Amino acid sequence: MSEAALSAATAAGTDPSVPAVSGARLFWRRLRTQRAALVAAAVVALLVLVALAAPLLTAIEGQDPTTYHPSLVDSARGGVPIGPFGGVSGAHWLGVEPQTGRDLFARLVYGARVSLGVALAATLVQVALGVLVGVASALGNRWVDQILSRLSDIIVAMPLMIMALALLAIVPNGFPRPVLVALVIGLIAWGSIAKIVRAQTLTLKELDHVSAARLSGWNTWQIARRELLPGIAAPVITYAALLVPANITVEAALSFLGVGVKPPTPSWGQMLTSANVWYQAAPQYLLLPAGALFVTLVALTVLGDGVRTALDPRSASRLRVGTGRRNETKAADAQGGSTPSGASGSTAPTAPTAPTVPAPSVPTGSTPAAGGSTAGKEGPA
Amino acid sequence: MRQPSVTRARVVTVSLAVAVAASATACGPKDSGAAGSGADATPHKGGTLTVLNANPQADFDPARLYTSGGGNVPSLVFRTLTTRNRENGAAGAKVVPDLATDTGRPNKDATVWTYTLKKGLKYEDGTAITSADIKYGIERSFAPELSGGAPYLRDWLVGAADYQGPYKDPKGLASIETPDSRTIVFHLNKPEGEFPYLATQTQTTPVPKSKDTGTKYEEHPVSSGPYKVVENDNDGEHLVLTRNTYWSSAVDSERKAYPDKIDVRSGLDSSVINQRLSASQGTDAAAVTTDTNLGPAELAKVTGDKELASRVGTGHFGYTNYLAFNPKVKPFDNPKVREAISYAIDRSSVINAAGGSSLAESATTFLPNQKSFGYNAYDLFPAGATGNAAKAKELLKEAGYPNGLTITLTHSNSKDFETSPEIATAVQDALKKAGITVKLQGLESNDYSDTVQNVKTEPGFFLAHWGADWPSGGPFLAPIFDGRQIVKDGANFNSGQLNDKSVNDEIDAINKLTDLDAAAQRWGALDKKIAGEALTVPLFHPVYKRLYGKDIKNVVISDWTGVLDISQVAVK
Amino acid sequence: MSLVEVTGLTVGFGSLKAVDGLSFRLERGGALALVGESGSGKSTVASALLGLHRGTGARVGGSVLVAGTDVERATDEELRRLRGGTAAMVFQDPLSALDPYYAIGDQIAEVHRVHHRVSRRAARARAVEVLDRVGIPDARRRARSRPHEFSGGMRQRALIAMALACEPQLLIADEPTTALDVTVQAQILDLLHTLREETGMGLLLVTHDVGVAAESVDEVLVMRHGRAVEHGPVGTVLGAPRAAYTRELLGAVPRVDAPRAVPGQAGDEIVLEATGLRREFGRGKRRFAAVDDVSLTVRRGETLGIVGESGSGKTTLGRMLVGLLAPTQGAVRHDGRPHTGVNPAVQMVFQDPVSSLNPRRSVGESIADPLRARGERDEARIRGRVRELLERVGLEGAHYDRYPHEFSGGQRQRVGIARALAADPRVIVCDEPVSALDVTTQAQVVALLGELQRELGLALVFVAHDLAVVRQVSDRVAVMRRGRIVEEGPADEVYESPKDPYTEQLLAAVPALDPQAAARRRTARRELAA
């Protein structure tokens, strides 16, 4: 999945000019109303737990992820596991790996550690860089903005896989590989998040409370920390929730190209890569990591959607949609602006200025329709 | 660590191949020859043969090719002074005349070799092939623009070491004489009884000087063989070969040339090649591959299907995968440690990782297990199938490591299933029982080559493999164990840095022999003598399973190359 | 049969009852205004007339009959025919109410074709016709424009044209002039009046502005908390209100003809002075001056009102005065000293009570900002001072830890004032401080500002578009138009005897509360135009 895709998907859901969450409690309350998101959150929690408890779980099974069991595979037939369902038995809950006879359950749960860990760490790097660059280019002068925008253009225009191949070859061997993979993914894919943050910050900094903070005497850094960062948290969190699954697949792709995490450390991407050709001879070998990846991605994506909905100020009406009660599905549409809180009469009478549509140089920033949201504040029209 | 290859070694990092893929060549099964329906039916001329390959024929210049026995696709276009015998199994490991009337006439000490060309040899344009063209072909292989061939001509021919090819030095090499248009004489700087083997390489292909366009020659190489190149798209990705009407079976007894047309498609993923061959639909029914073999997963599927199993040929090729020690690095300076590891190794794990017993045969000798190499079935440090942990522990104790040993194994991150992480982790597991803890150091493949081939950076313990340039002990043992071939400022393959006068002398002595059978005996004996030093731990010799299409007939897989010889294949 | 017959209408959203047992009728050709403050349920009623609550999860009770159609029981098809065909709605925000991607003419044609089986071409012609009818000049050409190419007033006309396209019997106008300038508002109201006269259609006007109602309708229904407070002919309700709430509402409406109740005590000291201010935006061809050569002075203790329509540059001017914007030319002096950038002594109260407070920080923290920025570290002192300020602006000290969303608009504006006060300013620039508030709240905030001014000797710059509000608070007034001050002087002079024609025009456009006066002025405007 491309980062850009995520960015656009996220940007569509958040309107920075409206205060989003007003406290964690409200957020939880909203999240709680979405059954699907709650289930997803539980699945994610379970996955993280499994990853953390991998040594414990494999100890219960009595296996470890690296020991070979040559006797469990049919050497003359290319090393296909002996026994039904890829050698499932009391000792090997999910069977064994072809050729090596290593325990698949152990590899799967240890693989979760690497895949989730790498994806999370890469996401952190992306978020950190993206926020830094995005905020700096929104707050800096024209030159800073130009240079940083150009920088992210360059990042976007460079083929990610190729840079990853090159970078992973350069770094000295002693460097821990999972950390390296996370860093590389993070370093080359922060462009979209920077764009989102930049757009968001540009909108936020026009808000009156930021002006008020300036009048209070705070300097730029203090304003960024107090007034802006909390404001960009919502879209960033939402986006990050969608980035994690994307990063898992990038890790898998890097493994496919031979530059992922090194054996014998298992990762799902690596398992998928080596299992790919076993699709016919030992299908469960492919289906296990593929299934794990699928469940993880579904859970993270649904959770990401849930988080977005919960953080979206306008989601109040949509939440009902989320619960799937059919007769209410049209609520959001027909109701539109005439929510019971009675927006009528409270809009500023100052005529809307020329619509402030984001320039195409930040195409993922926000939809043109959202341009109307800043209307009502008198600008230089 | 050279890759014996049909094309010049291309490092293929991306490949779904699960097995020892690509560029290898191999040999038919020693006993029965190629199996399957293909061998039985009577072959007829005509039809189009499709070749599905992973690696494009990016180089099609005879000067740049590094081939064993003249290669496969190139040998359809390029005839050489001598060539491999186009027969199944061990018989295929013999050298036979090609352009020449015999395999070469040596002088008394084998330092001067004379060849006479057959009569009536013609290029695709009908002009006659002369000995001067062969001389020119060899000379141009020394041009830096056309680098890539094997090192032997450079090392053996008098005055070749500094020669930079005919473009810079039009006077040419004085050590190659062409007294008349059918005779060519080579003057070597030392006795080389195996010169006939070297003469199989494509550098001895005639190149007409008037047609030479330097680096662009490969776009239109002039054919001396049964086929000529009529189409070469995308730098060797798609080749179409049709009959060279000036070629005649009367002057070429080796190439059968049944199909009228050969269509070579490459750049394919190896699993796709095998899928296509097993589906065998449309033109794929008349398809073979010359660089792809069945991976373990594919083998598992094929063995369960009788129809498919009948379309698999088995090939062997002189090739050994082994663990190399650098005795300059502690603790491998201690022979007891090296012996302990030799005893400890559990080869079954390693063989499974390489694809299982059908795709890899356990190796206890450095030389390949073939007669032509002088195979001498010894096992100096018997480890059995699963390792002799007790003996290993005992030796380690003697060596001063009573509580076990921790060592680092260097391997590459390529996906070749030879020096790759899969084999390394299997070795890691295979030594565990003996109390030897192995740490892995994986290097990107270019980095790996640089590191292990440099005497200054060579690690103490690493995965290595060696393949035969021709089926004899000479090119197998000399680069690895001849002390005079230690290269200080370039690519070094004598990883044990062995410089033993008795070994060096024996190599020189064998090289003087022009009786190749007698030489083979002595190579085998030398191999066992060197093995006593425990500088390597042989792991396995690969076996190649080659799938081919339904309509393929006359399948010949020699022990020299291990692949289907497409000069023999028929589709009708 | 009445055009509209609403009986015991109840609309509930979740636990909230937006409309609670409302009944009224509207005869054919009649005009009724639903007047109320935000949250009174007036817009919900309007939506109910078109059955827009159907399928939304809202609980609707009672009955609504529009031209004989029972809206609650009608089939989807009947409802579709009703919508637009029988009763057409004009929405509040003309920019967002039109599809930005299509030409205005096409949008009107599309709606027309829903109700009339005519060719695309005929529908297009009809669109041009109605656009022409609502006073869009060069309608044939302008029909091809997209909404953003129209000015606010033109867009509102286009929306009315869309409503006319299907010749409805009832026009429902939901705050049709709220987003417009006062002069444009007058034109739109006149247009509605004329159309009603000519076509004889009924009008249901939803508005928070009593003045707008007075200009446009025969009958008024005052709503509060979803219930009818008072219902009657417009003259009676506005002239002699019976209900206490109506009286309160009317009392709070600022009058353009009443001078400032308690004048400011202007000192001699000039605390803020601007000379030759100019501010440009855009680059190249799109460069223009939002503020051009503006000079003004503000003395201690007085209020300078700056009034102007949208685009007049008043907000830009305000932001330059506090140092949030750097002038392209000219200088700002604080206490006689030239000053660039922000200065705690010059504070600002912002228009939008929603965006002017950080939703993620407690109001106490926001108010404490100037204290902390000044270097105050003692938590107890900070809390004490903030508590004091909160109490001073009419809130409770305990509100320190609450978040902005827990407050109403008026309360939030009070918090904004407290934050400005925390910096101990000498001048506060108020940028449309009450325009987003209901009239009753408006009056309270205005009163608070006056009190604070007297008490602290503050100088105020009061920037607003509402002439009545400005008069209510100002000692002196500057009228801005296209970046320049066209007239400046003591408030009474400017309002009683304007010298500039533009000022005159503005004053003429302000809706009057007295329906008769409104009718007189409409005639006058018509004559002026003719």
Add this chain to the structure above:
Amino acid sequence: MTGFGSFALRRLVGAVVTLFAISVIIYVVFYATPGNVAQITCGPRCSPAQVHQVAQQLRLDDPLWSRYWHFLEGIVVGQDYSTGTSVAHCSAPCLGLSYQTGQQVTQIILTKLPVSLSLVAGAMVIWLVLGVGTGVLSAWRRGRPTERALTAVTLAGLSTPVFVIGLVLMIVVCGQLQLLPFPQYVALTDDPEQWAWNLLLPWLSLALVEAAVFTRLTRASMLETLAEDHIRTFRAYGVGERSIVGRHALRGALAPVIALNANDVGSAVGGAVLTETLFGLPGIGQELVHAVSVVDLPVVVGMVLVIGFCVVIANAVADVLYAVADRRVVLV
């Protein structure tokens, strides 16, 4: 249209700066990459003397800046090189010669680019139609079984790496069902029908992954648009759902789709690397991965620049489309 002229000029300058920076980065990165280029080019058994000759011929011993200057010179004025028997000219813009094969990089690109463009362009059509179509459907049917089914399919597409989808598709469609031939690139100019048949599977595998992204985006932005005031206007005028969804909401929802699509060209090329490798399509991606592995710097730089150029162009085109779709946008 001076506005458009200055937009184009500005974009062009931006593109040149971007591409220049990219080439510098690639040079520096590959300079640091391990691997003895001369040894790789010469072959593993070359003697040190031979390796030295090759290094000299490829200018590998020159300082980095000098090599880079030579590269720039080639782009501006072209480059002469020796084939051994004669001197050949690589005319400007010359991206140099491949270390490995000695071919002109521009020539390699010219033969590989049509393959990659065929792949990406065809896949793009599929993912746009599929993605936007299902996105609209799932926004319209939200909360109903249709939407749930679509969501599940979408997520499956999203979570399956292209190399798995591709192989499974190939085994099932070509191997077991034999519905299609195993893909084998045929040039569009040679035989358009075969071109399409052979690319169908690669298109599908690449498109299935990307379509998922577009489904999600379209759905989100459809919901966004459906909640807007002008949709309420049309509802209040009795305009039918079909027209509201198909005409008004979709139009509004398309803008972010256009923007995303441009950005996605870059990631599609990344996906194309895997797809080309899997299906053996002789495109840019496959060649690039190979070139990286043998440190064939001229080829890597050339190909990355071409990809970068495509992304820059795609972005500019998207901006223009964006402005056409939404007239309020001003091109800057």
